[in-house]
Amino acid sequence: MCEDNRGGLGRRALFVTGAAAALTLGSVSFASAADGNQDDGLQESRTVRGTLPPGSPDFVYVPVEVPAGVREIKVAYTYDRPSVPAGTTGNALDIGIFDERGTELGGRGFRGWSGGARTEFFLRADEATPGYLPGPVREGTWHIALGPYTVAPQGLSYEITITLTYGEPGEAAEPVYPPDRAKGRGRAWYRGDCHLHSWYSDGRRTPAEIGALARAAGLDFINSSEHNTHSAHAHWSDVAGDDLLVMLGEEVTTRNGHVVALGTDPGTFVDWRYRARDNRFGRFARQIRRAGGLVVPAHPHATCVGCNWKFGFGEADAVEVWNGPYTPDDEVALADWDSMLVASVRDGRDWIPAMGSSDAHRDPDAVGRPQTVVLADDLTRRAIQEGIRAGRSYVAESAKVELSFGASGGRGEHAGIGERLRVDRDTPVTVRLEVTGAPRCTVRFVTDQGVLHTSPPLPVSGSGVVEWRTTPSYAAYVRAELRHEAAAGPVPGALAAFTNPIFLGRPVD
Template identity: 50%
Template sequence: MTDLPPIRLHREPGASVATGSTSVRFAPGAPDWVPVPLALPDGVAALTVRYDYPRVKVPAGRAGNACDLGVLDPERFRGWSGGARTGFTLAGDTATPGYLPGPLPAGTWQLLLAPYQVSAGGFEARIEVEARFGPTAPTPAPAYPAESVPGRGPGWYRGDGHLHSVYSDGRRPPAEIAALARAAGLDWIISTEHNTPAAHPVWGPLAGDDLLIMVGEEVTTRNGHLLAAGIDPGTWIDWRFRARDHAIGATVQRIRDHGGLAVAAHPHSPIVAGRWKFGWDPVDLIEVWNGVWTLDDEAALESWDAQLVRPDGRWRPAVGDSDAHSDPDVVGLPQTVVWAEALSRRAVLAGLAAGRCWIADAAEVAVGLTATDGERTAGIGERLAVGPTDPVTVRAEVACVPDGVLRLITDEGEALAQRLGPDGTATVAWRTSAAVSSYVRLEVRRPRADGEVGPGTLETRELPYGPMAALTNPVFLDPR
């Protein structure tokens, strides 16, 4: 697609409003992102952009039409709503959720169209622009959340690191999300709107002594979604790349440079462009559990487990998040429980990066996992160096999973499975050695519903286990 001519606004003499419009035609194979230039004159106090395109019905298995919308001013990113809205308004003191308020500088802006799907016959997107002139209202100071809250000192803290509000494609206001997080027994959350930092300035007043709020972004590429978890407030991470562009390394480095962690989100998601195509090497963490436990979580867990033993010794810890957008999504289903020295952004992210964390489907679920040779003990995410044949005792604990199944998993597969009683509580001791087990991790499954087909390999087969209740990162046994 060749460069498009800029939209030029028409203003009648003495009028306080100027308008303009254009149309863009998309055919199958259109570029992923198409900038539509907009020539904005001096003195604009408010800018409104609306767009529309035909939403056609197509047979199952064929692409319909879907087109996203964002905007950049001559100097910086100003917002994104994907396909969640039909337009936006910007002013000095306010903006449509997903967009950033502030002065509206004269010059060439870019209205960013993203034809996410194009039907066989193509489609035409119509853009209408309205600019209102007058004095620019002052931009309010951002109310970013605090870097730390009192907490309980060193200990285990529960959180949800993948949440959406009305600032992208969610339907809940941030205040409702904060209230739901508290009701779920969470200690920390991370706001991760699609491709925009617009929610960052609103979270500060919603935190408190009992809830650490961090900010981030869901970098929504055409080859998978990347969470920029816990980045510096106000940071924007560009999402306009595919795996073939080899930009993932620079993107992850930007996330780290701004204090965050890079998380491969729902890597086996069946949504369009939702499957992860960048490999595990670039990221810090892998989201193996996203929302209610389903087959794509089962696939994510299996592929994550397959990379736990590598020649370089590096591994990527597993996390789980709700990815909650609106009802009936449950904030804190699942939740990641992390060992942190304090309830602070730096400490929580450090615990996650080290793999000192486990995942549960509810606040009442508790687990523990240690390995000891009688002198030294290693816990979740840690390494125990022992002689190859030295006896190692693995101790697993679980509470509040009635009638579930406790499983110990090693690099050889399932090593132990024990049914839980009606109270859902058990402690198990199991013996192994570094020669037999490279690592040990814990899974706890809910009971299966009658007639449910359990997830398996490529063939359909029944398993005696139901959906996940909790799982841990491994304890590694290193022969010395």
């Protein structure tokens, strides 16, 4: 059976969910199935059509009245993609679903999200489409969630078909999650990539394929970070091993920027349905921390719609300065982060460490390019997070690049990356960087004044030692950059690696 229900704005209830404005359309009913006597395997379908105008709310909900006795719910959708003038955004419509527990902010009823990566999905007790959570299809009002990411001037016309299959539910499997630790080497430098996407959101690789690529890239740890879903968490246990720590998280993808929830407890879902103007991000940043995770704004100066970070950095534990192949927006992010270091010195407050991750989705995206190299007490979730939070890390384009960076005073004092060399302000300080795996790269030492020392290019062997002398009164901190040969005149070459800073001098009370 199929009905044509018009789901346009003529039948609507506009309300505010405590965050972004949302729109609820008229209900889709399967009333003929209410007697509950359907044959096992019987299917019924309903179709909804409508048009969303430019300026539609961020989220549009289609209520679906699900009767008792349903084994599986399946949703398929299409929408039009009219041609638009150059410089004008076209149509893009995301989709997900909430069960009978509702759509309240916080995600109690959340059952899955695929954004714009899929045209159909299903859920049942024993299985679900990647991006969605298996579980019983209980009686009640479910909601299909539409996200009109961008809408063309002509409007966005859509069609949704909901199919219910009746029968006894399958048996749900108990989720198995990867362990919180791998074998490790004690206190050592560990390499990781904390921003990756599999087919459980908009990636094209399986967890097994990502694990193999991570090992080939010389990584010791990775972090699962699917867009707006934790559905992958139960699918990484077979990938983890003594040689690879798999942490669990999410890329919380809002309309005002993306944030990686890094290393949360298994099964943690973080809602994304708010903008900076809604003043809700702090609530979810605290949720990430309560779940044992780190709050890491991702690609803060990316140019895609909704990707630029608008929430400020007051809640950040670290910031992803380098995302994927090095591009101009990474250069802007690096400069912006450096300005935040200067502000932290000026105001005598905590500083925010920098990270780098691949954000790899599919071929030819390289897992581990770049990678964050962390000094940690062991290869465990907690130890890696502590190293990241403390800034004991550097970022490298590959496992071929190795750095050793330190600063020494005149009486044997020493500090490494992320640490403070506690000497008087006029004490002579020697900064030393040892490099391997960076042929023809140039070393730059960057301080709160800017670049104060640039080395000649390293030899083709890629190895070398660069030293520079200064005082805390002249440089409040020093960080190191490795740059490839410049492409054009004074423009610096792409990064091969960079470090978090070493702070010089005694802290200001």
